[in-house]
Amino acid sequence: MNRRELMRTASALALAHLAGLRAAQAQEDPAAYPTRPIRVMIGFAPGGSTDAPMRVLAEAVAKILGQPVVIENKPGAAGVIPTQMLQAAPPDGYTLAIAPAGVYRLPYTTDIKWNPASDLCYVIGLSGYAFGTVVPASSPIRSLADYIAYAKANPDMLTYSSPGVGTTNHLTMEQFSRATGVKLNHVPYKGSAESLQALLAGHVQSAAETSAFVPHVESGKLRLLAVWSDKRMARFPEVPTLKELGIDIVQTSPWGLVAPKGTHPTIQARLHDAFKQAMEQPAFKASLARFDMEPDYRDPAQYQRFALASMKKEKDILDTLGLSRK
Structure with missing residues (x-):
């Protein structure tokens, strides 16, 4: 067997092993979840207003679930790389992502084969940017x-x-x-x-x-x-809003936690409950306050309805700006 054939065989075996591993993971008893570390992907670089609060939240959730919650930064592409990566991830609750507003405009700016509103499992709405x-x-x-x-x-x-x-x-x-x-x-x-x-x-x-x-x-x-908010920031009351200056723009951008489509409802509920408990703790609120942000809770059903409404809003904006590809 030559080198090329050996490499093909090795690749095939590796893929088979990965498929078997994913199948085994998917067959884990949802009631026993979690039994190993959980990773949460963030589409922005470390140190920003998404990363810092999420690290505080991850630490609290790890204590609640009894397993490490590891933050992985995947910056670039307007923060949407993690949600795209979820499309190939097993729906076992061990690979999660933060969904920023940019996710909802993907179908109108990029040739993707999935729908953000229906091809993600919405776990919990967490906060929103100023x-x-x-x-x-x-x-x-x-x-x-x-x-x-x-x-x-x-x-x-x-x-x-x-x-x-x-x-x-x-x-x-x-x-x-x-x-x-x-x-x-x-x-x-x-x-x-x-x-x-x-x-x-x-x-x-x-x-x-x-x-x-x-x-x-x-x-x-x-x-x-x-x-850009509807009201002035409490921390900087002397700074006007765009609306006050005669520019009819109000912009907020809620974000939250999503999982791969097909995640078992028991796992979805376990994650929701753990993150909700953690986001009510003073440490998370303090980490948000550092960036003049507040908790913005949505349960799974509310979060998915928000996703549907956001997709419509994003399409309207992109059409108005002439930036929609459709």
């Missing part, structure tokens, strides 16, 4: 009016970073550009931590970010020009 536009504290841009004026005077020259192409941050800035008649230069990164570091290092002039900006604004390194 967003805003920030510049360095040393920037001559001191208000959103200054920002717009500079952009109009320098078309395509004013740079802003975001956690990636196709993220809620990016698409909201596209809406902002059209609403204000400005042309901006988008510089995408892999997650909020990288995006804000680029701003702090002077590689870009501004950032469209989640509330991961909070520590940097509080330390005096960044200036918050406007928030």
Whole structure:
């Protein structure tokens, strides 16, 4: 047998072993779940406003379930890589993912063969981001009016970073550009931590970010020009909303935990109950408060209804912006 045949045989044996392992895992008694470590994939880099609270939550859930809960960062592609990876994962409750809003626009921007609303098992809604536009504290841009004026005077020259192409941050800035008649230069990164570091290092002039900006604004390194929520942030009551400034945009972005389609209802319920108990603990609430976020609980049925409504909303936005592929 030559080398190529040996490699083919080895690959076939490995695939057969993997298939057998998945089948065996799927046959585990759901009532005994969990019997080994659980991994939760996050589509953003470490240190951001998704990663930090989830690590606190994972620690609490590990104590409740009696098994380690391991966070794995899979940054890029607007945070949706983990949910795509779930499509090939066994529905045994040991591979989970955080679903950001970008998941619900995938069918309209990417050629995928699965439906986010029906091909994921919705476990629990956990929280939602706060967003805003920030510049360095040393920037001559001191208000959103200054920002717009500079952009109009320098078309395509004013740079802003975001956690990636196709993220809620990016698409909201596209809406902002059209609403204000400005042309901006988008510089995408892999997650909020990288995006804000680029701003702090002077590689870009501004950032469209989640509330991961909070520590940097509080330390005096960044200036918050406007928030995208319906109301002002309690931490920065002097900073106006986009709506207050005459720009009809309100943006929030709830996120939560999902599992592969076909996950046994007993396992889904076990996960839901453990994460719900953990998200009610002071440590998780404190980790969210660090980024001016709050718990935003949804049970499995509520979370799936939210997914269906979000898909419709995302399609409407993308159609309006002319960015939908369909």
